[in-house]
Amino acid sequence: KEAEQQQKLANVVILATGGTIAGAGASAANSATYQAAKLGVDKLIAGVPELATLANVRGEQVMQIASESISNDDLLKLGKRVAELADSKDVDGIVITHGTDTLEETAYFLNLVEKTDKPIVVVGSMRPGTAMSADGMLNLYNAVAVASDKQSRGKGVLVTMNDEIQSGRDVSKSVNIKTEAFKSAWGPMGMVVEGKSYWFRLPAKRHTVNSEFDIKQISALPQVDIAYGYGNVTDTAYKALAQNGAKALIHAGTGNGSVSSRVVPALQELRKNGVQIIRSSHVNQGGFVLRNAEQPDDKNDWVVAHDLNPQKARILAMVAMTKTQDSKELQRIFWEY
Ligand SMILES: NC(=O)CC[C@H](N)C(=O)O
Numbered sequence: 001k002e003a004e005q006q007q008k009l010a011n012v013v014i015l016a017t018g019g020t021i022a023g024a025g026a027s028a029a030n031s032a033t034y035q036a037a038k039l040g041v042d043k044l045i046a047g048v049p050e051l052a053t054l055a056n057v058r059g060e061q062v063m064q065i066a067s068e069s070i071s072n073d074d075l076l077k078l079g080k081r082v083a084e085l086a087d088s089k090d091v092d093g094i095v096i097t098h099g100t101d102t103l104e105e106t107a108y109f110l111n112l113v114e115k116t117d118k119p120i121v122v123v124g125s126m127r128p129g130t131a132m133s134a135d136g137m138l139n140l141y142n143a144v145a146v147a148s149d150k151q152s153r154g155k156g157v158l159v160t161m162n163d164e165i166q167s168g169r170d171v172s173k174s175v176n177i178k179t180e181a182f183k184s185a186w187g188p189m190g191m192v193v194e195g196k197s198y199w200f201r202l203p204a205k206r207h208t209v210n211s212e213f214d215i216k217q218i219s220a221l222p223q224v225d226i227a228y229g230y231g232n233v234t235d236t237a238y239k240a241l242a243q244n245g246a247k248a249l250i251h252a253g254t255g256n257g258s259v260s261s262r263v264v265p266a267l268q269e270l271r272k273n274g275v276q277i278i279r280s281s282h283v284n285q286g287g288f289v290l291r292n293a294e295q296p297d298d299k300n301d302w303v304v305a306h307d308l309n310p311q312k313a314r315i316l317a318m319v320a321m322t323k324t325q326d327s328k329e330l331q332r333i334f335w336e337y
Pocket residue numbers: 018019020021036065066067068098099100101102124125126127
């Protein structure tokens with residue numbers, strides 16, 4: 001009977017990378033003061049015995065770090081492992097446990113480069129498992145539920161936090177002290193309640209199987225850096241980043257990606273020297289940058305990131321620049337993904 005039940009369940013692999021979901025604090029009162037990336041994947045799985053009712057679950061420890069320390073090489077390593085598993089006939093879905101600080105970057109990266117319609121779900125937690133009212137158990141349970149559900153196929157890389165199913169493209173960490181930390185300007189795609197998914201919308205942007213990018217063809221990512229716009233800003237950071245080898249600079253601009261008059265000449269000069277200039281906005285949840293609004297992008301040969309926040313714009317620019325150095329092509333890609 002048990003063997004029959006196992007055969008019916010989906011096979012889900014949990015790739016663990018660290019973060020608070022694998023964190024531990026000194027006491028149950030420590031919801032914010034603790035060490036991330038302490039518990040191994042087997043402990044995570046053992047901590048939620050109910051996973052066995054959802055899927056045949058096995059775990060792999062891909063790395064054990066806090067997500068602010070994830071490098072481009074780490075992204076490639078994780079992306080390649082996800083692709084291998086997605087190609088395997090005995091894998092139906094993949095869950096990635098991840099620190100929440102750069103979870104939105106990893107989710108968007110995978111959304112761009114994984115050529116599969118199998119569910120890929122990225123999940124984290126805001127409180128360590130040792131804290132009162134820890135959120136990791138339920139988030140992980142929901143992630144496995146979504147990853148084992150056939151309905152989740154072909155919807156791009158997903159993020160399950162706080163009972164919501166979010167698009168890995170749009171979602172961003174918007175509050176860093178609440179369990180409802182992850183928001184998308186365009187709203188969640190669905191809800192997951194008691195292990196069942198309820199869907200409301202689909203992503204309109206290209207992703208996974210419809211993407212022109214493939215992790216199997218990517219062996220390195222170009223250096224793309226971010227500089228921040230604010231009152232009294234100078235061009236020092238922009239110039240230094242370019243001098244240090246940045247092939248593209250993401251302008252984390254004020255408002256609709258506006259650029260200070262003290263910075264404009266340096267960016268025009270850098271573009272003439274071959275550095276791509278990409279205007280985004282650091283407005284929380286709702287940056288919206290349009291070409292030739294605020295700055296003459298056609299004349300400057302700059303690119304706009306549209307609704308992508310600076311950290312997501314960095315991910316797309318890196319992936320796009322594995323294929324093209326043409327600013328018009330880059331702009332097309334920024335509209336389509
Ligand atoms: N809530 C978290 O996961 C944050 C912990 C850590 N800074 C990380 O991103 O891994």
